[in-house]
Amino acid sequence: MGRHRKTMIALGLLASAVFLFLAVRRLDFASLRAIFARADLLPWVPLGVLSYVAGHVVRGLRCRLLVRREANLRLVTASNIVVVGYAANNVFPARLGELVRAGMLAERTGIPIAQSLVVTFIERVLDGLAILLLLVVGTMNGGAPGWTGDLVRVALLVFGGACAVMLFAVYSPALVVAGASRVGNRLGPRWHDRLVGLATSITNGGACLRDPKNAVWILFYSAVVWVLETGLFLAILPVFGLAPSFTAAAVAMSVTNLGLLVPSSPGFIGPFHFFCSRALMTHGVDEATALAYATVVHLAFYVPVTLWGAASMLWYGVEVGATAAMTREARAAGKELEIGGVVLHELATLSPATADEPASAFTTALVEAIVVPSGKRVEPTALRDAADFVHGQLGSLQPQLAMLFEGGMTFFRLVTRVRHLRGYCDLPLDTRRAWTLSWAESRYGLLRKLFKPVRATALLAYFDHPAMRASIVVPAKQLARKKGAASSAAPSGSAATGVEAE
Amino acid sequence: MKTQVLVIGSGAGGATTAYELARAGVDVTVLEEGKRHDRAKTYGLGTTEGMKHLYRRRGMTPILGRVPIGYVEGSCFGGSTEINSGFWHRTPREVLARWQAQFDLEGASPEELAPHFAWAEEALSVSLSGRPFEKSTEVFARGAAAMDWAAHEVPRAATGCKSTNSCAVGCPTGAKQGMSISILPRAEAAGARVLTSARVRLLIKQGSRITGVLAEVELEDGARKLVRVDAEHVFVCAGPTETPALLRRTGIKFHVGDTLRIHPMLKVVARFRERIAAYDSVLPVLQVREFSPEVSMGGAFFTPGHAALSLSDNWDPARLDAIENMAGYYVAVRGRGRGQVRSSQLGDGETMLRYELAEEDVVNLSNGLARLATLLLAAGAEEVYPTVQGMAPITSEKQAIRWLDERLPRSALSLTTVHAFSACPIGERTDRCAADSYGKVPRWDNLYVNDASMLPDSPGVNPQGSVMAFARRNALHFLSRLGPS
Structure with a gap:
């Protein structure tokens, strides 16, 4: 001793x-x-x-x-x-x-x-x-x-x-x-x-x-x-x-x-x-x-x-x-590593990178309210993937911005509960959509800025999803076949009409 | 064991530096923060996968200010050259003259830079497409012709482009000559060692020298280590935002990060009477240079997702029903505002970007929108949807030209940019430059910057050509000082 x-x-x-x-x-x-x-x-x-x-x-x-x-x-x-x-x-x-x-x-x-x-x-x-x-x-x-x-x-x-x-x-x-x-x-x-x-x-x-x-x-x-x-x-x-x-x-x-x-x-x-x-x-x-x-x-x-x-x-x-x-x-730390011919002096072990986590119920509900148009059927795979993407994107924000966003969303959820006497996720889709839009397109710039990251990433991911893309875009070959079959009376060059006809 | 030259970053600046130095027999190590991807597995997978794998912070790097501006840059083997359009411009003569006048920039006349541009153009097979325009370019050309404005096809570093519309998510065919396929393989063949998944956190200072760097390295098994890499000379080529942030984190702040410049960009979606199918082809390759270098117009990357994003400021999902007839375009201005790059005092010293639009920026954007909308209407567009909150679609020339006399409301603007530079300007003016004319940081014997951050001011054109030409010039200048190795 x-x-x-x-x-x-x-x-x-x-x-x-x-x-x-x-x-x-x-x-x-x-x-x-x-x-x-x-x-x-x-x-x-x-x-x-x-x-x-x-x-x-x-x-x-x-x-x-x-x-x-x-x-x-x-x-x-x-x-x-x-x-x-x-x-x-x-x-x-x-x-x-x-x-x-x-x-x-x-x-x-x-x-x-x-x-x-x-x-x-x-x-x-x-x-x-x-x-x-x-x-x-x-x-x-x-x-x-x-x-x-x-x-x-x-x-x-x-x-x-x-x-x-x-x-x-x-x-x-x-x-x-x-x-x-x-x-x-x-x-x-x-x-x-x-x-x-x-x-x-x-x-x-x-x-x-x-x-x-x-x-x-x-x-x-x-x-x-x-x-x-x-x-x-x-x-x-x-x-x-x-x-x-x-x-x-x-x-x-x-x-x-x-x-x-x-x-x-x-x-x-x-x-x-x-x-x-x-x-x-x-x-x-x-x-x-x-x-x-x-x-x-x-x-x-x-x-x-x-x-x-x-x-x-x-x-x-x-x-x-x-x-x-x-x-x-x-x-014992301080040993040398060699990777690809590069000599590295190891000083410390860091936390491993975290794997992507699936979106929370709230994020999924929010994305659904943003991307699914009124009267249209939701594409479940696209919605799930878009929500996961949004979750990952928001997690990639700089910590200060992430903190501001989290704070803003907590406020939004609180106001939602007070206004509707229910949690955001429990609201019917139509109500959720209208309520979300009223914030995302508010006349107050701060509220628009709060929703900008989630709205932008959600729309991007949902409408670029292969399932959604297939439903709104007519591939060139299919269009050519359709044109061949269609009568000459059909409005020429109107893709919108083509999609509706489909 | 020390490497002779450590290059931080493998984008246009880093790759060129590494190649030229390795070719001259210098012992070169490149540390790249992003990963080295298998082209067949990761490139061209679509927007979401591309952003996850190839973009810094998955593309979530906004520039803050009274008008927040969306900004993205690459973070992978090859840097931003893996996700850009491959458009190629030499630095305009007028811009070089201004840099010389304002920054006492030496050795950067058009004649002095010409061999460096020529080298890069040959290395990347820069050329015109040599085939008929895709529909989205064709209508744009029609509009420019109707307006009688100067417009030209932009040469691209994309030989044999298959028009897969994947420029922004990694070219899957290997047609676009990003650094990963053009310069970096040559650098490695010349002996440069490239270590990917290695983020440099700090330069290690001793006296007036940088003795090495502290870097976080991710190993193949997912384990992460903090390591030290020793070097005799350090070239920081981490990009327009990360280079100044790294220098500032290290405590090197003299004129560093105070003068970030960008090209603020306002996008529009135009709906035509005819089918465009812009989502199925490469982005429009024609640019209107009538108003350059202050204002330029061209075509934007376009997919259903990007269309939805651009239409979201005045969201009516029914508009997407006409996606077949739509294409995306932009007006970009040579930003006169001033931005900052700062390393956050909180967290891991994350990079924070700020930019405040100058009054001229708003005027130029307003005028630019008026002209772009007029051009598109002249080209046959029925409606033009600007990314301006609360603005009705522009359907007539009268509605368009209103913005020649009025200013767009700042708070309603949704701006983006993919061009940033000038946060570490080079030149001999010690009152405004972070490094000398050849990128050497004053007061440090062995520290250099050699990427887009060194461009003294906004070039008014896509910066890849300027970055590569200046980087090569600086690397050769360094070699001439180094002597025979």
């Missing part, structure tokens, strides 16, 4: 001891025993555990979405990875579980370790913001002691700063890589390649957030995770005869989790009890009851997840030290 690691563990144990002392220094142990004797564990503790465990499943959903571009993780695998991290934090000091979790994510998905650490960083930043939000909600009714306000400000500074860094890396990857290249160039080719590779991994880690839909889901999952964790703190309140109050639970949960940022002994023994009990005492709960409450919440927090995590570790055969091994593997 290295000296540095020994120092870390010693400091963690010291922090735990200090907080444990602070938590119990004025405690009347006799009344604590009496409180436990009166505790009403069922059904509250199982309910709390269920809520907490459900939170980890949602964490799995979020993790799966965060690495979706690189890997198709099953929900059970994603949840196991998340839980392994938490379990490792319960077993190892100084939040080393975060590294174990990143290592396992890298091992399961094949993404570089740096990218995996960035995914973990993003999760922690979003967690911090969600906790902060719940703390603000919990203290909004007034009466909260002054230190909670200080805590909000400090947390806002920490997580707000981290969030700014995250947003920069996620939304300006080109600048990050260019910056790394410039700095690296001053340090020599070896450092250049390392820094560029690292910067690429970092920017890839947040790539999923560039898709507005993904970003919204990830934010939503983050909120749900912490509401469910608040559920654990809420469910334990009645165990000690305390009124179930969401705000009290939210404050206890938020303060406890922010307190856990202090590196301490395995399982956060000490800091957890100190911060949890102090948070509850701000709601007028006596010290002994608050400590008893903190102890039960801690056990519900510690035992199930540690067991689940241990089982997962056994199942996947993850060993402590795998992280270091994978880091070494990641460093």
Whole structure:
């Protein structure tokens, strides 16, 4: 064991001891025993555990979405990875579980370790913001002691700063890589390649957030995770005869989790009890009851997840030290490739190109309203292919334009629902056609511009589709045959007439 | 291991550069962002497939501004030469004189450029079609004759064209001499290595030199890698929009991307009394040059889908019933407005284009529409449908000539363009040029631009000829400075 690691563990144990002392220094142990004797564990503790465990499943959903571009993780695998991290934090000091979790994510998905650490960083930043939000909600009714306000400000500074860094890396990857290249160039080719590779991994880690839909889901999952964790703190309140109050639970949960940022002994023994009990005492709960409450919440927090995590570790055969091994593997990047006689120095692996996806029901309904003329039969193959084409074209727009288009279409769908009291896809074709046309040919230029890309690509694809082309265009040979058969009275040279006659 | 010269892009500029340098014995590597396609499998498949495989961002690269302008360019082995019409023009004498006067452009007189044009014309077998006009050209010629306006058949780099109407989606017969079939095979035979599916993200700078590039490479198994390619000299030939964007992403911004010029184009669909079947033949090959270089008129690529698109500004699907009698034409102006190419600060540094129409552009487009509609009516058109929102079909000369005196409403215009240039103008005027007369970027010892972005200003004609002639001239100038290899 290295000296540095020994120092870390010693400091963690010291922090735990200090907080444990602070938590119990004025405690009347006799009344604590009496409180436990009166505790009403069922059904509250199982309910709390269920809520907490459900939170980890949602964490799995979020993790799966965060690495979706690189890997198709099953929900059970994603949840196991998340839980392994938490379990490792319960077993190892100084939040080393975060590294174990990143290592396992890298091992399961094949993404570089740096990218995996960035995914973990993003999760922690979003967690911090969600906790902060719940703390603000919990203290909004007034009466909260002054230190909670200080805590909000400090947390806002920490997580707000981290969030700014995250947003920069996620939304300006080109600048990050260019910056790394410039700095690296001053340090020599070896450092250049390392820094560029690292910067690429970092920017890839947040790539999923560039898709507005993904970003919204990830934010939503983050909120749900912490509401469910608040559920654990809420469910334990009645165990000690305390009124179930969401705000009290939210404050206890938020303060406890922010307190856990202090590196301490395995399982956060000490800091957890100190911060949890102090948070509850701000709601007028006596010290002994608050400590008893903190102890039960801690056990519900510690035992199930540690067991689940241990089982997962056994199942996947993850060993402590795998992280270091994978880091070494990641460093092996920088090898030379030769393709077609061109020598390339490989710096990083990028997400594979995504395959075309079929159009959504909304896009198909929109394309149908645009291209199928009133009174004419729809050509199903042409419609399906045109909708898929439009979907692909819109996906090829520059991100800023795509975002504007998505925003505009969300507005359109919202107005449609308000105006027609039904979703766009549920409207009859005639209504949909007229409604769409009223926007696409609106006197407001902005609305016309919104519909221009979808309208242009839809018409182009539908009327150039072989099935449609065959129905509106008379091939030259067929025309010659028809002319031969037609009487001389037929209007000469009128293709329109020819098509109608057909 | 360093390549001696790295050429970024395989379009008209990149292919010519690579060929001339490889032929002289220089070790050349070409990085092309697009794919190398099998002509038999991918070319001529139709609009949607063509856009998917051969166009940058599948053709979704609009130029933003108060009047958004649809713009497309190629992104494949051979660049935009795979999807253009193959029309060939030498840079007009008057335009060259103006460039010399305004940009102190050296070595670019018609006489100095003549051998380079002659070389390219021979290499691409540029010629007139030598056969009777297709119907869509015939009626256009009839209109020009009725108006007594100067018009001529445009030579094309398309020997033995089979009139499959596939120019814009890759010529399936190999008649059109895109770079993939003409210059690039020669360059490869001369020793140039071409790596496709390799998008250059950044030039690597060290002191006053570019030491290589960072590129995203897609391997055959679909895996993507970020790689570094080292080079002694770098020619950026990534096209009129990507070259300035790449330079700007790298932090090279001096007069780069500030002067994008285009040929704004207004399309019309004309319905004639007779059958035209324009969708079954090559686009009209006649251009009216009576008003050039400020205004030109000609025929547009036409399919049922393009007809629907052009008619969509005043949508009445019943009009498509007469598709047999329709053909598409355009009026294009030598844009006087000024555009910008920027690399987005967000995302992967995507290229963002802006252009604001100048007042002269609107005047020229209005006058051009009046004249084009008059010509088409004189040719026998019953109705002319302009791509102007809310404008009724033009059915008489009186309705047409109204636009000689009035201006088309900007907000109602649906404009497109396929010609962009001048975002990195060359010349000796340091107050307005991004590179010297031969494409060398100042302050950088080994960096050159050599594609449509270098043309100092709008040439007023299809730019492929100008790009190839200037690119060859610059490549030979580079070789003369490089010395024996």
